[in-house]
Amino acid sequence: MEHTGPGHNGPSAPQVVFGFGAHSDIDDGPELLRAAQQADRDGLDIFSLSDHPYLGARLDAYATLGFVLGRTRRLSGFANVTNLPTRPAPMLARTVTSLSALSGGRVVLGMGAGGLWDRIADMGVPRLSPGAAVDAFEEAIVLVKKLSGGGPPVTYRGRHYQVDRIEPAPVPAAPVWTGSVGPKSLAATGRVADGWIPGHAADWLSERYRTSRPIIDEAAAAVGRDPREIRTVFNLPGRITDRPLAAPRDRAGRWVGGSVDQWVEELTGAVLAHGASGFVLFAPDGGTQDAVSLGRWAREIVPTVREAIAKENGTS
Template sequence: MSVQEVVFGFGAHSGIDDGPELLRMVQQADRDGLDHFSLSDHPYIGERLDAYATIGFLLGRTQRIAGFANVTNLPTRPAPLLARTVTSLSALSGGRVVLGMGAGGLWDRISDMGVDRLSPGAAVDAFEEAIVLIKRLSGGGPPVTFQGLHYQVHEIEPSPVAAPPVWTGSVGRKSLAATGRVADGWIPGHAADWLSERYRTSRPVIDEAAAAAGRDPREIRTVFNFPGRITDRPLPATRDTDGRWIGGSVDQWVEELTDAVLEHGASGFTLFSADHGTQSSASLGRWAGEIAPAVREATAKENG
């Protein structure tokens, strides 16, 4: 089975007081060869750094690693302006940006920001429109006129810079189908992994919608948010009684992730700590220096 190049990253908190430590960890990950870092986007929380301002700052202090919001709070970031943001970041960083996209989840807080509340169905319609519009406002070409239900632009010049890859946090069936039609990757919600019921029932929806739209479903990545502990010694069980991954030794991680790629189609992993927070510097070093290279080597052999 041919597999995509596997990407490895880590997720981090972005509190106001976390800035210096966050910069240090992202720079460490950059030196150690990780592919991406991700920040959450909750603009209604005053103690958080703004996701996109922070991503821009961190990209300016690194050389190779890509950054993305996991996932962008779309209702508070109108698509035409978001297109300008991500293409500008891409131009300034040499393409080191991924556009993580969500339809919006915490609508009580989102509406507190002065944004009109949308029904779940309307929010997904706006989400799909936004992805289409952002791609049309990227990569050059003639001025764009777009008349959607939620977004309208008239004769707007697209950026000459290509749109970054779009990875979504789709959960519901309608949103999953939109991912299949217009996105480039999928991040399963609630840190669900390849052995979960959520993955088994959700990924086929993406694949069917992609095929119906004339796309190759294999081109749509599955990138897992994956919390767990990296231990010095093997654990007697790497999953809990509910089947969720707990963690284990480096060898246990390598075996699990290699199987995820070769047998279940995984093409990326974003590491979080067991409590879904930022990993320690030591664990991040083992993730980048021991686990990721071993999985890359094992899966590259399969590609031959």
């Protein structure tokens, strides 16, 4: 059966997705491919790569996505998140629709307004004010979607993007998940995006989540969208330990990990009590996930959480 990427179970019930993330250097390529192929075999949904094109030691996110998608069968991929200022929206649309067509829809478009502007400007990209960067970010999401799904040629006149009579690709638009942080960017996510990844690896018990998610929901409702359609996907660093930890959260309240049972209890509660709809596991040091931890995540934690959610929802 063709896999069509992370999707929704219904208009108000996004399917919960599980994956892993990596910040991979060029020398990490073979290790990353092995991890992705293991995740693919073990039934994970998605893998993600950071996108920092001003770092010469890093693998390019989109070249790597294409390579890994070509060597896997079910796993979806996304840049977590795309460094938009260095990847203009019309070309980004072509990249993402091509990857989607070649992979059977196994692509998510992670989108960011751009954070490290000193380094972005070092790439020769004109510097934007924070407000202008968010305006460009929202225009880009709209334009990428317009340039997907077929239909008549697109003419678009925005403040930051203008295109004339450009044919959309005959490929459905990929889901767009943003890394929005500030209020203006969060509101844009509510208006035009399909998912949100809280910044700084904030989780469902964090102040960032509690204060940010309502902004998304209010902006979505204001334009007639059902806020429940916009998933929240958490980047989640943490250790998987053989024995339970006395304190699976640190003094600041951040999740640090624990035993399989502690992970299962925490993630099940995140879904059922806090509306989480995705988790991307990162190694505590930010590198590529080691094979043992990735295997325990995919074979022990994820299936048990899925089973618990299904049981609670009456779908098991």
